[in-house]
Amino acid sequence: MRDIRPEVQAAAQLVNETVSTADEAVVRGPSGLPGWSRGHVITHIANFSEAMTRQVDEALRGRLIEVYDGGRPARDAGIEAGAGRPAAELVAHLREATAALIAAWDMVGADDWERPIMHRNSNLAAGIHATWRELAVHTVDLDLGPTAAGWSEAFCLHLLDFLRPRTPEGVQLTLHPTDGPTWQNGAGQEVILTGALTDLTAWYAGRTPPGPITGSTPELLPWP
Template sequence: MALIDVKTAAARMSSLVAGLDEATARGDSELPGWTRGHLITHVANFSRAFTRQVEYALRGELVEVYDGGRPARDAVIEAGADRPAAVLVEDLNEAVTALLAAWDRVGPEDWSRPISHRNSTLAHGIDATWRELEIHTSDLGLGATPDEWPASFCAHLLDFLRPRTPNGVHLVLRPSDGPVWENGTGEEHVLTGTLTALTAWYAGRPPTTAVKGPTPELLPYP
């Protein structure tokens, strides 16, 4: 993927939350147990954490993704979810803008630099940023759906999520508008539908059009 894809996803999210009112901010997102305030707080928090990942990597250093790990991350989300709608939007926009500026500073020779996130590299980190923005834009429940995911994003997400295919299953996705995708060995499960619907199902999101075929119970998100 290219940085322009990340910037496009960021712009789409920003446009959706512009003018967010209090009732909408308190409304349920597509993620169970999370309001839109929770989700916006999470993306802002993620953006700050990844800005730090980039800045430290460019100095040749590693830093924990979230100070205090997952418990601290979750506590920040809970503490920030009920902030006024205008504050939520301002915080999101400022955090995402800073993250995009950090990615702009990454040169061609920097992508192999290590980061703490998944013990990976900056190249993997920008992919994580892309996933975070594209998927959570749909999760906001403000009109955007996985149907808007670009084909290139679907291909990337399916590949990233390969560990979700359970043992003993040969999963075959046959989209009506894209190439066949296969993973795993064992009992064959052939699913059909649009590329975005099949990708949404594999990502644990409700597809907006039908996915047909025997759907296996997927493993947790990696």
């Protein structure tokens, strides 16, 4: 597989730069995710980073471990418990957690990517792509400057392919980016959308596109 560690490291740097000067008003303010403050998003990214670091560390030892002790309920409770912390603590937690995750990915050798992990019952290759998605998408969700317009073509095409299960049944979705390759998914009534690749990808990811999209957008299924 293509080594995306430089992109993941850049995504970690961007999210930390985005919140580096956040004060109490900023972290208590609403994020782009319904019902979540920016403190919720920061906590989620940090907690995910710690959980994925553990996935990598244990995989390299030949062991499997649950992503979050206690599963999804514990994950959700951890986000709620951490979201109200002081801004400085939130920023420090994110910085330390993402640094540890980047260090963990740096330990993965060329022959290690097929090692299994419990995250989505996948492997380390899928896990680093999940890390890329979490960092890049949630940086946009912070609503503190960076938008989907900053996503690379490689990231957009990866995200579109990961999100293929969102296309409704009975729809052939055709995306015609003005600045990228045509993308299709599904079978049935054709729906054609036109716009910048980043705008089309943001829409398909359930985020507000930075720019216009031409065409009638269907209601999408949940994230896989």
